Amino acid sequence: MAKAEYRLILKHADEPGYTVDIDCYLSHGGYQVLKKALAMPPDQIIQEVKISGLRGRGGAGFPTGVKWGFINHEKNTKPVYLLCNADESEPGTFKDRQIIYKDPHQLIEGMVISAYANRAHLAYIYIRGEFAKGAEILEKALAEARERNFLGKNILGSGYELEIYVFRGAGAYICGEETGLIESLEGKRAYPRIKPPYFPAVLGLYMCPTIVNNVETLCHVKHIVEMGGAEYARIGTPNNTGTRIWCVSGDVNKPGYYEYPCGAITFGELLYEVCGGIRNGNKLKAVIPGGSSAKVLRADKKYKIPKKKEDGSTEIVEMGLEDIPLDFDTVAATGSMSGSGGIIVMDHTRDMVECLRNIAEFYAHESCGQCTPCREGSLWMKKMLDRICTGGGRPEDSKLLLEVANHIAGRTICAFGEACSWPVQSFVEMFGEEFEAKQRKESSLEILEPLTNRTA
Amino acid sequence: MSALIKNPFNHDLPPLEAPLVNVQLDGQWVKVPKGLNIIEVAKRFGKFIPHYCYHPKLSIAGNCRMCLFEMGMPKLDANRKPVVDAEERPVINWLPRPQIACATQATEGMAIRTNSKLVKDCQEGVMEFLLINHPLDCPICDQAGECRLQEYAYDFGKGRSRFVEEKVKKPKRVDFGPRIILDDERCILCSRCIRFAREIAKQDVIGFVNRGSYSTLTVYPGRVFDSNYSLNTVDICPVGALTSKDFRFKMRVWFLREAKSICTECATGCNIIIGSRENIVYRLTPRVNEEVNSHWMCDQGRLGFHYIHSKKRVTEPASHLNGSLFPLEWSEALRTVAQKLMEFPPSEIAFLVSARLTCEELYLVKKLMETLGKGTEIFSEIIPRKGVADGLLRSADLNPNTKGAIGIGIGKEGRRIEELKNKIRAKEINCLFAIHENPEEVGIQEDILSSLSFYVWQGLIPGPAVHKANILLAGASFAEKSGTMINIAGRLQKLHKAILCPGRAREDWRILRDLLLLVGVKERVFEKINDVFDAMSKEIDLFESLSWNTVGDLGIDLSQKLKNRSIL
Amino acid sequence: MNATEKDLPQLEESFIEEAERIISQYPVSKRSASLPLLHLWQRHFGFVSPQGVQWIAEKLDLEPIAVEEIATFYPMIRQRPLGHYQFKVCRTLSCALAGSYEIFEYIKKSCKTVNEVGHHVYVSEDGKFSVEFVECLAACGNAPVMMLNEEEWMDVTQTKIDAILNHLIREKRKEEF
Numbered sequence A: 001m002a003k004a005e006y007r008l009i010l011k012h013a014d015e016p017g018y019t020v021d022i023d024c025y026l027s028h029g030g031y032q033v034l035k036k037a038l039a040m041p042p043d044q045i046i047q048e049v050k051i052s053g054l055r056g057r058g059g060a061g062f063p064t065g066v067k068w069g070f071i072n073h074e075k076n077t078k079p080v081y082l083l084c085n086a087d088e089s090e091p092g093t094f095k096d097r098q099i100i101y102k103d104p105h106q107l108i109e110g111m112v113i114s115a116y117a118n119r120a121h122l123a124y125i126y127i128r129g130e131f132a133k134g135a136e137i138l139e140k141a142l143a144e145a146r147e148r149n150f151l152g153k154n155i156l157g158s159g160y161e162l163e164i165y166v167f168r169g170a171g172a173y174i175c176g177e178e179t180g181l182i183e184s185l186e187g188k189r190a191y192p193r194i195k196p197p198y199f200p201a202v203l204g205l206y207m208c209p210t211i212v213n214n215v216e217t218l219c220h221v222k223h224i225v226e227m228g229g230a231e232y233a234r235i236g237t238p239n240n241t242g243t244r245i246w247c248v249s250g251d252v253n254k255p256g257y258y259e260y261p262c263g264a265i266t267f268g269e270l271l272y273e274v275c276g277g278i279r280n281g282n283k284l285k286a287v288i289p290g291g292s293s294a295k296v297l298r299a300d301k302k303y304k305i306p307k308k309k310e311d312g313s314t315e316i317v318e319m320g321l322e323d324i325p326l327d328f329d330t331v332a333a334t335g336s337m338s339g340s341g342g343i344i345v346m347d348h349t350r351d352m353v354e355c356l357r358n359i360a361e362f363y364a365h366e367s368c369g370q371c372t373p374c375r376e377g378s379l380w381m382k383k384m385l386d387r388i389c390t391g392g393g394r395p396e397d398s399k400l401l402l403e404v405a406n407h408i409a410g411r412t413i414c415a416f417g418e419a420c421s422w423p424v425q426s427f428v429e430m431f432g433e434e435f436e437a438k439q440r441k442e443s444s445l446e447i448l449e450p451l452t453n454r455t456a
Numbered sequence B: 001m002s003a004l005i006k007n008p009f010n011h012d013l014p015p016l017e018a019p020l021v022n023v024q025l026d027g028q029w030v031k032v033p034k035g036l037n038i039i040e041v042a043k044r045f046g047k048f049i050p051h052y053c054y055h056p057k058l059s060i061a062g063n064c065r066m067c068l069f070e071m072g073m074p075k076l077d078a079n080r081k082p083v084v085d086a087e088e089r090p091v092i093n094w095l096p097r098p099q100i101a102c103a104t105q106a107t108e109g110m111a112i113r114t115n116s117k118l119v120k121d122c123q124e125g126v127m128e129f130l131l132i133n134h135p136l137d138c139p140i141c142d143q144a145g146e147c148r149l150q151e152y153a154y155d156f157g158k159g160r161s162r163f164v165e166e167k168v169k170k171p172k173r174v175d176f177g178p179r180i181i182l183d184d185e186r187c188i189l190c191s192r193c194i195r196f197a198r199e200i201a202k203q204d205v206i207g208f209v210n211r212g213s214y215s216t217l218t219v220y221p222g223r224v225f226d227s228n229y230s231l232n233t234v235d236i237c238p239v240g241a242l243t244s245k246d247f248r249f250k251m252r253v254w255f256l257r258e259a260k261s262i263c264t265e266c267a268t269g270c271n272i273i274i275g276s277r278e279n280i281v282y283r284l285t286p287r288v289n290e291e292v293n294s295h296w297m298c299d300q301g302r303l304g305f306h307y308i309h310s311k312k313r314v315t316e317p318a319s320h321l322n323g324s325l326f327p328l329e330w331s332e333a334l335r336t337v338a339q340k341l342m343e344f345p346p347s348e349i350a351f352l353v354s355a356r357l358t359c360e361e362l363y364l365v366k367k368l369m370e371t372l373g374k375g376t377e378i379f380s381e382i383i384p385r386k387g388v389a390d391g392l393l394r395s396a397d398l399n400p401n402t403k404g405a406i407g408i409g410i411g412k413e414g415r416r417i418e419e420l421k422n423k424i425r426a427k428e429i430n431c432l433f434a435i436h437e438n439p440e441e442v443g444i445q446e447d448i449l450s451s452l453s454f455y456v457w458q459g460l461i462p463g464p465a466v467h468k469a470n471i472l473l474a475g476a477s478f479a480e481k482s483g484t485m486i487n488i489a490g491r492l493q494k495l496h497k498a499i500l501c502p503g504r505a506r507e508d509w510r511i512l513r514d515l516l517l518l519v520g521v522k523e524r525v526f527e528k529i530n531d532v533f534d535a536m537s538k539e540i541d542l543f544e545s546l547s548w549n550t551v552g553d554l555g556i557d558l559s560q561k562l563k564n565r566s567i568l
Numbered sequence C: 001m002n003a004t005e006k007d008l009p010q011l012e013e014s015f016i017e018e019a020e021r022i023i024s025q026y027p028v029s030k031r032s033a034s035l036p037l038l039h040l041w042q043r044h045f046g047f048v049s050p051q052g053v054q055w056i057a058e059k060l061d062l063e064p065i066a067v068e069e070i071a072t073f074y075p076m077i078r079q080r081p082l083g084h085y086q087f088k089v090c091r092t093l094s095c096a097l098a099g100s101y102e103i104f105e106y107i108k109k110s111c112k113t114v115n116e117v118g119h120h121v122y123v124s125e126d127g128k129f130s131v132e133f134v135e136c137l138a139a140c141g142n143a144p145v146m147m148l149n150e151e152e153w154m155d156v157t158q159t160k161i162d163a164i165l166n167h168l169i170r171e172k173r174k175e176e177f
Ligand SMILES: Cc1cc2nc3c(=O)[nH]c(=O)nc-3n(C[C@H](O)[C@H](O)[C@H](O)COP(=O)(O)O)c2cc1C
Pocket: A055, A056, A057, A058, A059, A060, A061, A062, A064, A085, A086, A087, A088, A089, A090, A173, A174, A175, A176, A177, A178, A179, A212, A213, A214, A215, A217, A218, A414, A415, A416, A419
């Protein structure tokens, strides 16, 4: 039997009869937490979020309470803005979609609470352009909330005022990066900003202090306020608190989204039990654990994971991929990251060079083009992989791919630099033999399915 | 510092009250103003951090990533006190990631490495990236010789390309504006030109379109980048993507001789470099002077020099006799002029002098008038030129040395032009000496000039009534002479001779000096322009205690003196 | 030149009202409304023409280059018309693993989108259909995924495509009567 899900965020999402209407939400206890929150001093909410140990669900896993603490409300004289990052653009990720399409009011409630805690009176939901329907749902939900005074002036008689608007993106991955998002929202090309000096909490939207949080993160805030930070922190493991929604796609029998407490389930349990195993009875070859920018993990490799012992000291234990528990820190210890929770699975028939080529094409397409290493390097890597996959590989290409990637990561304006070079670094490092074979033009790999049926 | 143009940014100038902080620069502890940009910190100590997108007067873009350096901060102990080593020096925590120097400001205790292994690797990486899609057509590129891509490729690159894929194709020879051609394949997308257009020229018509490696610099369709400052983008473009239509393909830059001078197209006196070869001026480019033009100049000033090579120039002294022009020897021409000037009573002589002359020339004119006047004041006037001040650099006064003329005491700022006209008509003035001015320009037409008994014209390009002149003296253009001028803000600045006068034309101060000798001033012979300046400084109190050598390349502020004399 | 007067299509009152409503959502800076207005324009006219860029720029007191810069940055905003029915097939890894390249080829063949008008973008002769690759649509668990105009389709198969096309052709016939 597969381990049962623990649905906190997606509690109602797939319940039969549960709709996006405000009445449905209200009949399930909706907006009660908001009432509680509005009776609390804002700083107490921030405190609860700090105690909860909540880490951002957008990709970087940054502690939300710490982020909120960056704004000094004693000194600040500028307006504060709250931005909800609903760009959901990391390939392999489809969790925010579930919230927006199935339980929009949960997000709105989480946002009003978060905005209140951060003294924001204007907030935007930056939703990816492709979620046209999602934007509609949110617009309607916001109108309902406004009508019932969960939004607008003097919310529920508290004297607190907030407006939330929906802003639609238009097909640019880089708008998921928080400063790219801000530029986009300001009506410009989504060029991420240099940090320093443009940290959102200091010089964010319209050069004012701004909090950017992921959809799922903001929903968690609602539950933290509801149950209290300490109680919430009991879900999951220390420093890896709360639940996470793992999005599984690729070569499993039952792809989908599954919510579990952090650390409560291993890769093996998730893929073999929850997701019904690898398709066609094939063997697991590789997993990308946190969206396509995360480093790929090889199924037959052992990973050295530091483990805290009873006495507080740490020991290094060797673990197979399948035994690694899904949380923030253990996945990070493999050298990869749990990122946005997008788990992409590849079975033994997959040609890893082709897979990387697919990913590289994504990044070459999505680079904003602002800074030299990423702009030039992402397309170069894509072109090399095209050449390698179409029979023009050379023995020196693996090394060159690595060197190009190494010249990007850590040297760019935004973390897209890492996002585009980590896959290259890890694929080449983990599956070097496939690259070499291809570059030697050996036919032994013909059993591998071509990923793309590129007839043209 | 107060350039006449208000730059929105001055990253190279720390705020005056900035305290000094200690930073470790490649192992050496030095003191620098807090907040100073790291590129500038390095520069102050003779180190060069390569950069493309950074420009001290534009907003920071941080996009080229050429200026990456290694940064460290002092290691702090539990009490936030710096940890020190055996030699009592703070221990540095080096950040694993390189930082961009252009967006980093000096703070206390900061450690900087500009040439470590990591830094070099970063520079090589960026150079390689910049070159992969670059056409490498240096042999036909106008920027060759002053291209930062070419320079850095030698200094910071690996000197080889590992790129075997197809390059991205982009538009070539794009009409960027009336004076500029853009080659998009050469553009490294540093956005300097865009920031200049937005932040300084305030003509927001250029920008990037498309995305990623396909990002392309463009002018909004149907618009033109025709700002009067547009050519500054050609200067600041680090590569050969933007080229001046005027200069394109005319001359390889490494053949150009450079002379420091100033623009004489308006009273601002932007500092320039005159680029010439074999007595031909090919271009003017701005020279940095934070008191005047900062890094910039206007297009009109930049392109306004072509008249100096005009076919219409008078290049030898001559006389008019019965409607025909006869070349003269200088000695003969000057003797005739001197003799004639001495024949008229001082009250019948008038000097129409240009405020485009240098102070030295004006001073010699003044001496000539004094000698001829023998106590009576000789009539003199200048022709004012009015333009429109644009709030950036251009002044409403289009004469470069009006303040000098007033300070030396030539003319009445043009208020007496009518009077001059009437006096000639009434035959009260019978001898006119026009120096670098055509009286026709202010309505002293042929018929009026006809009533003169003697008319000497000295200058470059004569007007339609020049046949009324009895003697023509061939003078020199701004590029052919040295001297000083006082700009609109009261700054005394130097011109330096870049080329020789064409034909038998002569520097004006030499012409005037010889006339002085001929009218009898013998006590002093000026051999060099320095001598004239130094004499002037003794006689004219505005220049008191100055000498030619003390007026440096950036000029000297005389505004207080001018204010005291109500000239400013 | 004032584009609004010269070559603009007649804009309906409701369009302008909608534009004003959108602008009112950005009380701090009208410029923020640029992308939303581009969306609005495209929804009405199918694509953003130079006149659209001009109109938006004037509406927001911007230089047209500012609007042009963003119109060309975001792939969803297009500068020329595409098919009446626009298939956007996800190309990214999870969908590719699930066969999206085959789906793409199948749609190309079924809709006879023979004209390549851009990288990975094809239009049929009659302009009725276009098919293009897009990047991850954030529904990877239901790969392959595609959009038909603004509608999302999950777990796409060739059979599904056939059904959709049959439906579209029937609809089309209805319209013609
Ligand atoms: C290239 C790139 C793409 C990103 N895409 C997303 C995204 O689609 N959604 C998201 O929530 N965060 C994304 N992020 C992370 C955001 O920058 C930011 O860290 C996040 O929105 C913060 O929210 P959180 O603290 O709640 O996670 C992306 C980051 C990078 C560098």
